[in-house]
Amino acid sequence: MGTRIAALLALLVALVPVPQPASAATGLRVSGTRVIEADGSPFVMRGTNHAHTWYASRTSSFAAIKAAGANTVRVVLSGGRWTPNTADDVAGVIALCKQNRLICVLENHDTTGYGEQGGAYTLDQAVTYWIGLKSVLAGQENHVVVNIGNEPFGNNAVTPGWTQATSAAVTRLREAGFEHLIMVDAPNWGQDWQGVMRDDAATVLAADPRRNVVFSVHMYGVYDTAAEITAYLDAFRTAGLPLVIGEFGHLHSDGDPDEDTILAQAQSRGLGYLGWSWSGNGGGVEYLDQVTSFDPARLTPWGERLFNGPDGVRATAREAAVYGGSGDTGPPTAPANLAASGVTAGGATLTWTASTDDTGVTGYDVLRAGASGPFAVAGTTAATRFTATGLSPETTYRFQVRARDGAGNTSPVSNTVTVTTPGGSGDDGCVVTGTVQSQWGTGYVVQPVTVTNDGDSATTGWTVTLTLPAGHTVTGSWNAAVSMSGQTVTARNLAYNGRLAPGATTTFGFQAARPGGDGAVPTGYACVAAP
Template sequence: MSMRIAALLTLLAALSLVPQPASAATGLRVSGTQILEANGSPFVMRGTNHAHTWYASRTSSFAAIKAAGANAVRVVLSGGRWTPNTADDVAGVIALCKQNRLICVLENHDTTGYGEQSGAYTLDQAVTYWIGLKSVLTGQENHVVVNIGNEPFGNNAVTPGWTQATSAAVTRLREAGFEHLVMVDAPNWGQDWQGVMRDNAATVLAADPRRNVVFSVHMYGVYDTAAEITAYLDAFRTAGLPLVIGEFGHLHSDGDPDEDTILAQARSRGLGYLGWSWSGNGGGVEYLDQVTSFDPARLTPWGERLFNGADGVRATAREATIYGGGSDTGPPTAPANLAASGVTASQAALSWTASTDDTGVTGYDVLRAAATGSFAVAGTSATTRFTATGLSPSTTYRFQVRARDAAGNTSPVSNTVTLTTTGGSGGDGCTATATVQSRWGSGYVVQPVTVTNTGDSATTGWTVTFTLPAGHTVTGSWNAAVSVSGQTVTARNLAYNGRLAPDAATTFGFQAGHPTGDTSAPIGYSCATAP
């Protein structure tokens, strides 16, 4: 035996005595507070939820969600509480995610509200469903996150509790051979207002032999102040544990979430977020739809905020490197020759010369501003043409366009076009009626406000004004662009609901706050239309 070989054997023997770390994760994995891809690149989820189990035919939504800028989608599945999603169906969902370069978070919705809602499944039952899908999930660890069960406990105490049941579910998945990144939801309908997940997340992570669990909180009415949001996020950062905001909205029946702080804090901390939800909401929470009737051209106010607003999806999402994202850092060239034509009282047609990019231009953002003011995204286009609708008569606007590529890079903006819409005579008239749908101690929801064209010809836009009682404030709205001056509120149509045939109607709604004990309501609803 040579001295070199003897030395090598001695070194190997010494190394065998060094404690080895838990086995490394395959595919997506956690490291401290971060989610990493297999190559070590950080991945921050930016996207939405899609209610696939109830709308299984809406397969075009995956491409639309990608086109809106998302890098991930959380997909609702069922193992039997609703019509079960079969292995073939789930394989199709994964294929759609991969085809559209989305990381696929698959969640079992059967567990929602267990202990409080009749028919809810246990986490153990959810694991049985996942094991039945193992044949189509194995090998997808780079692309798929397994979210064991949605909001797996309500507010009632049950045995075993969240910590024990979640630890057992993760352990059983690993024993069945799953190597995926596992996501677990908080109790209290996902909002963890009792701090159970916050205080016991480390125990659940330690129960996983692969140490590959990310924790998911759902932020609705419990998180209506910046202090509550930052305190919860701080707890996970201090503990060095990975967290995502798996659901949140701009309004909810239990209060008014502070979505601006949620988005800003997630961006500054590098935390993933997935808004609820693309489309198809019912039961009084239709305002959580991000697009109307699954039509990506009809973004709602919530959709505009999530996808196109400050710290939103389009501004912050970066495609996973497994799909080629991150390697392309060069932006497209700026669109050129932006011009306007066909300007009326309520709309204008825009056109421009196409941008170029090494990996291809995926779409354009159209930016709009008042005569003086900041630009904001007014819409998106896959082509070099766009019709800006819902404009006000005799008003000056400025427009710019920028291009996007597949890696999420944005170009410099185009030249600026300034235009003034023509004067509107007001059409033949309309009416506006309103209903206070619900009240609570400090606020109320007015829905629907019904706008009806009472004239003999079609309109291209409408404006509703009304007066808030003293001390009342608008805290959110949907299906209308709302502005407030003093106690006077002005609601204008959006791009998709301004055109009304004679006798046709549309609706919008809003949420307001008021002093405790005040049961008064807005008055003086009046309506005007543009021809």
């Protein structure tokens, strides 16, 4: 009798469904506080948001976002609040993400501001939209994250509230057979300033039988201090819950986010972040565009900060393992000996010494800035030579170069070379370029400063002027007679290097001291030749 009972109990146990742990999830999934891929590789989202639903023809943006260094793009979709994105359109978006080796976070924007903004959809309506797309989403679990609804509640209290509505939405998606990593946005327009998602995230995660939900906070004016940012991130780390920063900016109508802390803390904690947004913003927040008019060659200051600044996308993104991304995290060496030649009113040729890397250097980014201001990518090349075009006459530019490897790692930047283009007529008779050869905390060496006769007749002498940053002083020079007046440095030829035939060059150099290692370098190079 006991044997028969034991056998019956064993049969009943075998028939009872056993809840699957997170490790059984398909494709992208959460593991504690991290997002990992199907093979167990950690994956940290680094990228931007793209407003596809309003700019569906801007399909080249996917390649441009990848070229800017991203490994992830969050794509705005609509199920009817705006022109609906059909299954065929969404399939095309997924194909573009895969073609450009990007993880695709698909978000339904219809829910934005529900309870406070007219026309907003409920999360339940958003789930209906996703179920209608199941035919193109099934099988894409390695490449696609389903972000149920963007900023699904405003600041007004509604019933059911965020916790109940979000739990129900996750449950309904799972019942419909979705196995994807699900992303859920916070209430309060995504900023969670009332702490509802912070306090109830565990409840939502428990509602998912697959335990495969990542939580997304949007950081704008609410997060204008380092203390507020770190306190929010600490709460999720302490609770052992997965979090990404699904949107953030450098400015906003509700305050001034501390983007430097957001980036630094995300990097130090291994948290994903996605800046808002690539291009096409309107309604007074055009400053959130990362490129101007969808042109990747025209990075805005916000785009430059997000993609190329410290802890930014290019320096920290690692391509997903599903695309063959490697575990290589070592950057190439910095390009060396950057120098300029062939300077004209509209261009200059840059050359440098090649970088090295364990897995091979795949190319170089040439960075350009004005006499002051942030650097932006001016072009890319696989060679160690680049011709900068489209420069303006009688204008000072600064250039740097950095290398990239096959894993997406970027090197430290090269030395800085300063170029001052001559006037269109070449009346000054000479042009000058300056290269910061080396620098340390309290000083630097500028060498060579190259003077070129760009006139039609020989010179008998030349005078170069340039401006040192405040507090900097010249401490030594060679091959020129150098003096200072305020922050203006004047360098004149010596007896042996004043005569230059047309097209001929000569060089000089100087050493300068700077207070407190401020990192600034000379600008405003100009040259006048004596006939």
